[in-house]
Amino acid sequence: MFATNLLERRRKPQRITDQAWDQLVSAVGSAGDAARLARQHTSHMASEAGHRVGPATGEARQRAMAAVDALAGRRPAMPWAWIAGAAAAGVALGWLAGAMARSAIAHRDGTDSVDGRIEFVEVDEPTGSSLRP
Template sequence: MFSRKSTAERTAAEAWDYLSSAMASAGESARDAGRTTADFAGAKAAELAGKASKQAGKASRHGHELAGRASKRSHKLAGRASKRSQKLTGKAGARMNAVTDEAWIRAHRAADALAGRKPGLPWGLILGASLLGAALGWTAAATARAAAERRAENEQLEMAETAIVATPTYGS
């Protein structure tokens, strides 16, 4: 009925289509989340600015002095709203960047796997392990050399203590 090759090709084509749609939807999701965050932050800023202007309107009824205070306060509230919206947008953007980056990495790895390309060797890990091995080898060699020197000194002292010194006597 179907040969193995056509089944494999069909499976690879389906996987490629799935990967392409996943990459496209990840990009769209990131854009939608950014827009939603910006819209939310703008709405919150407008709401706080509206509250501030209402307070300014109430204060103007009570006199010029109160209007001045309310104006200052509304500026402060608007500034706070702006800062908060910027922080919220920044946080949401950072989260979306991390998620988007991870999605791109996975998508590229999947595309490489479908194309038959093998992942590269982790050279940083290999270099780190070899440097660690060299440092441990050097430490072991230095320790063994010091132990051999101490052993030789101890043997020399032991021989000096047990050695009988024969002194010739002349005479009698």
């Protein structure tokens, strides 16, 4: 009897320890699943926020640099690329308008000449009788 009581006393703490260990493993496993789910959710939210904020950061950086330049007394640089592009577009549109105007005038007058001049050519008549009918 003494031996059975002693074995039961030893088994009871071991059983409690085993149960506690199983519960701990289960809790850690479910916490790991919850942590993975939370990581995926926050990663998705951060990615979405980055896509929304991305264009705004470029604009904010440009404005901040312009403000720093203004406070330092520097004038903004001339947008030479835009000016050159506008000049090139103006030249192209002017050339196109001129070509269309010349074509319209030639079409209206019924001449094939673009500049509207008619060239006259002098022809010498041959003096021989073999060409006359």
